[in-house]
Amino acid sequence: MRDHDIETQPPRLQIFENVVPGQLLEEMNATLDACRQSWRPADGRRATDTAARFAELLRRHAPFQVAERQACARSRQGAREAGWDIGRGPPLYVLRCVNGSLRGQSHLRHYDSHILTLLIPLQQAAPTRENGDLIIYRHRRDTVAAWKNVITKVRLILLRSLPFAIRRALTFRHLALGLCDRIACVPGNLYVFNGFVTLHANLHVESGERRSLIFHYYDPGLTAGLSHVPRAWRTLRDRLLDAIQPVRSGD
Template sequence: MDTKGFCCIANFLTSEQLSLLQENVRLDAEKHKGQYFAHHGGDAIEGTLLGALGAAPGFRETLGDVYRAGTGRNAYSSEILKVLRCVQGDSGRRESNCFHYDASLVTVLLPIEIPQEGIDRGDLIMFPNLRRVRWSVLLNVLEKALLQNALSRKLISAAIRHRLLQPQRLQLIPGNLYLFWGYRTLHANEPCDPASRRATAIFHYGDPHAGSLATRLILKLNQRRAARASALDTQPAA
């Protein structure tokens, strides 16, 4: 993670486990009429294999060890924020190239369904470890505000297209487990073919600013945005 930018555990899921998760996603995708949706916790996650994985003591202990290796201290909280994100249909393109730093230091990415052929596969694009952990909440908020806005994201995307910036591209394989320093790494997913589906589970662990007012507000805003986007994409056309 420090030198390569990420760590991959190949074949983390068995074929049976992967098929079960893919079926859960398929049923959920039908409810959302083939458009983008995301779940931040809740029954849609807790009642599946993803909830069981997030609650497993060994999984939690491993993430704690990784956090200590990266910071030299224990995480403020052992809570794991679990997210299920599905990019599909035309609305999915709006959720692409949204460069950001995660609030948590350790990000675990579990691909469930990913296009393996073609150009628009929704590859993960990364600028690994661009910054250190900011123990100042204010500095962290300012850095995120500088880069996590529509103008900055358009400029970054344009610079990549013209090869002025050369990020690391990672083609994700369903069933593998990927870990990286989400807090330190500027990252996004590339566009996915609207006819395909890109479903990933994300486990966030170890927010260096956990407990701060700014962190709580940002988390609530992100959750409301995800819920609003899912609601809009499931409304019937007028």
């Protein structure tokens, strides 16, 4: 395990190396290969039961289990210090499969609704200029009042509706200015960050397919309900998709 070398205290991004066995990666990718041709929904994001099942399989491996426990403990401590009431809800498990046809899913700068994000890359896209790498901004917001968070969310939603070419140009300009960093997410590693205070996005995927498993923990409830409607809609959509197009794990 090492902290990413961009910052030291506290780490903006923490990387736990080699915590996912290669064989398990192969099994998870084989499960996704089986439904690759018909993967829905169109945005490539799905909170399917399979994601929760993958989480169970990962937790059978001690290195991953230890890393997750450490990340959660650190995050809960941070929430206590910030005075956030994060409740005891279960994590949100999401699978993302993004290829070149999903331009609308890249260069979307945003903050997460949850304070802890665990990113588990399952498969990298082809190594081209744009391969879906994680873009993570250096400046983190520190005080997050609910009203301020809502205004920020609305502003980012408006920016996300900009044309792809402008969103992409902004990303590369910000990289050139040193406002953000490009992180190559390697399968086998675990990437941990606070997506609630850290602005982030992904590069476009020019060729191949980027697959990621994402765990979101601890919602401090500072969106004034703004995230509830889209989240409820996605949950309903994913349950319907699970019913009509199940993603079967190979066990």
